[in-house]
Amino acid sequence: MQFATGPDPTDLLTLPWSTPLEDWPKEKLVSLPRGISRHVVRFVRMGGIVYAIKEISQGLAEHEYELLRDLAKAGIPVVQAVGVVANRTTPEGEPLDAALVTKHLRFSLPYRALFSRRLDVDLEPKLLDALAELLVRLHLVGFAWKDCSLSNTLFRRDAGALAAYLVDAETGEMRPSLSDGQRQQDLDIAETNLAGELLDLQMSGLLSESVDPLATAVSVIEKYERLWAELTQPQTMGEDEWWRIEKRLARLNQLGYDVAQIQINEKDGDPHILVQTQVVEAGHHRRRMFNLTGLEMQENQARRVLNDLDTYRSRAVMPETEVDEDTVARHWVTDVFEPVLEAVPPDLAAKLEPAEIFHEVLEHRWFLSEAAGHEVSIEDAVKSYVDNVLRFRPDEQALLDPDLMGNGLMNPDDDEEEPDPEADAAWEAAAMRYGG
Template sequence: MALQINATNPEHPALLLELPWHLPLEEWPDKYLVPLPRGISRHVVRYARAGDEVVAVKELARRPALREYELLRDLDRIGIPAVDPLAVVTGRTDPDGEPLECVLITRHLGGSMPYRSMFETTMRPATMHRLMDALAVLLVRLHLAGFAWGDCSLSNTLFRRDAGAFAAYLVDAETGDLHPELTRGQREYDLDLARVNISGELLDLEASGALHPSVDPIDFGTEICARYQELWKELTRTSVYPAGKHHYIERRIRRLNELGFDVAEMQIEHASNGDSVTFVPKVVDAGHHQRQLLRLTGLDAEENQARRLLNDLESWMATQDDYAPDDPSPSSRLRSGRGDPHGARPEVLAHRWVREVFRPTVRSVPPELRGQMDPAQIYHELLEHRWYLSERAQHDIGLETAVVDYIQRVLPKRREPLRPAEE
């Protein structure tokens, strides 16, 4: 069987052909590889450079390689945070004509780290709680989409900074299955696996001396279940309200928006006696603030980053002479996309904010000091630094002053817990 590359982009096969497919992955020369931290995997995994991109190459049998490739493509189509599948390479042989395993190729997730690399320095319990939050959100999103993971663990997840929190991405979909809807038993099976896997991984870290002494591995394994159940209940519970209290439904929807979810479809039923109304969110989509920021500004950010940028945008809009809201709350105007007909539309103000505030501020940070931070994360940290300096000074010191202080005093001596994704 001849070498065959099935790719999602017509440009990738030509770039990938330059890699040494005639060699087992373990024997690839260093000149093809990128020295990035890798998590634990049952398969051989290497990072390599293909043109200007860094790709993750995983060696496995033909059937699971093709299956995982299709599953990752399905997850991409429905907007689930997962690594981006690029290609599957089949028909590999060594110089003697002996067959080699197929490989699955995914795009390296910039700015991400496997959990073990994050524990190279002892991680504080508060940071670990944020990791559990991120993983719980990912698992809920998968289950809402009908995806049974089958192997939820820290090892099968990559983490990226998301403002003051983390965003979790699925890495390994080999054991997964996509269904129209999951049963309660399927969800609980995934959750039980997550609890056992996470406790085991943390016990392993404890044995190596990399775990904070106050952290109980069993408690943290159980915590993922509690956080998942709390979020799942909030997103799917049935609410019964008195008839005529329609604002209760709006309040529930706003609560879901605050959690980062949109209600794409809902079911509302009136009781036969007319005394009450039953409200059930039928389809809930994650990324409420991401979509809002993208629509207004064209900026693509993680959910918590987007929430923070929107708050700053609202504050800035209120200082503009042509800002004339028809609602006293700027956030209401952003949500609706409407305003006073004599004032500038929110989209116009938002693009002005990007041009006059966001971009100049981010560009003022020297590239060599940015590390792996993306523009949204840089801007978030500058806002945090301005808040810190303003609290200390007991007055608003302004963004420009905060930027100068951040560049001169913080970045040069900062030791990043998440190292640059690429050298």
């Protein structure tokens, strides 16, 4: 018996390795939900840690162990490989298959358990989006899965995100990069497997009647293709073109993905953008914004403002330097958010809530930068926004506050102001740009 590695192999050595896994005594096992597997899989708890043990040939066990380790080093969400038990024999000397030992992913569930519990009315799109994202990330590091399916994936909520983790890599292959043909082969397998698994859920009465299994499987591949194109599209930018990041993040948001991380690397003297995505559940952005800054915002406001905070972090923190997110957020509030609101004249501050003003300043800055072809400073953007947009906004606080009626602030009998063509034109442009 040989262990490749392990944080505490002494405990694991006490398990009955000379017995076929399917015959292990029940007192050694932990009952956990698991997906469909071609091999015998058992869960055990040793020293407070739950391990998943899969009986498989030695060659495949060692192959999968190495792949899981390589994927983890590449930052891909996979289960943690602990070791391989090889050269197993029964007391009579009969050879047994090797065993791959991994750590059970805490708080994770296979897809059938998630559907059977119906923990989320919007489960299907989130779960399938997470799988599409996982497949994109695998392909980006050159991993051909060759057996992409819901059965080979675990799903876990993580701070509002829904993450898909690869748990079965025995058929996979790692290459420096994948050709379009190799990616397409993986996508064909994924589409077939997904359609079959969704049909099985439908037959079991676990799938919403509004979900078409075949069309849904195709939609996952389409989501993959759009995300792949967005993440692999080459993009460099000049020192005064940071507004281009905002455009890219907006496209990712429209696809339904949040931005987990932005990396800016120098390439041929120009910054090169690498964006990492994640799938999020309802209210995630509001909670994250409040936890980081103490600011209360609506969900869409928080999503947009968090993009700015993440961009600020990518510019403010030197490469290869670790600075915690809370520290960056505090500096962002002091350096960016508060100065923008302080630049708004007091007589205009009541026209919109602070978060909406900041959001519109960011939008206005992006339009100005795109039109100018270079980065417009936040100070210039605020001044332009106040003079050309906010000044012509109706006073929303007054509109929403019935106590202001009859106090001269909202008197319907007041004489109408003389029309101002220039103001009307500015208001019309603002309405078209910001949706009225």
